[in-house]
Amino acid sequence: IAGITQAPTSQILAAGRRMTLRCTQDMRHNAMYWYRQDLGLGLRLIHYSNTAGTTGKGEVPDGYSVSRANTDDFPLTLASAVPSQTSVYFCASSSTGTNNEQFFGPGTRLTVL
Amino acid sequence: QKEVEQDPGPLSVPEGAIVSLNCTYSNSAFQYFMWYRQYSRKGPELLMYTYSSGNKEDGRFTAQVDKSSKYISLFIRDSQPSDSATYLCAMKSLQGGSEKLVFGKGTKLTVNP
Numbered sequence: 001i002a003g004i005t006q007a008p009t010s011q012i013l014a015a016g017r018r019m020t021l022r023c024t025q026d027m028r029h030n031a032m033y034w035y036r037q038d039l040g041l042g043l044r045l046i047h048y049s050n051t052a053g054t055t056g057k058g059e060v061p062d063g064y065s066v067s068r069a070n071t072d073d074f075p076l077t078l079a080s081a082v083p084s085q086t087s088v089y090f091c092a093s094s095s096t097g098t099n100n101e102q103f104f105g106p107g108t109r110l111t112v113l
Numbered sequence: 114q115k116e117v118e119q120d121p122g123p124l125s126v127p128e129g130a131i132v133s134l135n136c137t138y139s140n141s142a143f144q145y146f147m148w149y150r151q152y153s154r155k156g157p158e159l160l161m162y163t164y165s166s167g168n169k170e171d172g173r174f175t176a177q178v179d180k181s182s183k184y185i186s187l188f189i190r191d192s193q194p195s196d197s198a199t200y201l202c203a204m205k206s207l208q209g210g211s212e213k214l215v216f217g218k219g220t221k222l223t224v225n226p
Contacts, residue, residue: 044216
């Protein structure tokens, strides 16, 4: 693995189903983030984690949950998917500090029907 | 008023043109300013990073920050078809130790050969 991987690449999901998007990084970054990207709305932060064992809410956290059991993994769970959660989801990670570039994964395209 | 405003375009220019991309912001606490480039169906990648006011040049790319006007710009000289992408501005403060970025909505650029 080099950088950030996300799985699945794309998914079509029935409304009401539970779904976990996976994110793994191998750069030993402390901070990780989940964004959704929608046409006309740009990138919006869902949840973040500054270090393993801690998480925080971003701009649009409702309907999503995260966990950070270790440094490398940061899964995003939709407990009961709704059509408005149709989006492209990006995971990112960064070291902490002033000059901390966020590195992004390739994204997961999720369609909720 | 959104914290970060960015004209979504689309912007279409001929090869070799000088391109100017801009963002305005309202939060005077922002100190770190970034430009990300996002190719179609890919994750964003960091292009330029500047701290406080001033210019930074990297090859054909120049980033400018004017904190007094709350205005940042990215200039692309001798634009190439490979520059066709969506460009997102991003910025952050370190208030409260936050590592979170605030993104503009992105400007879609097409450079025509």
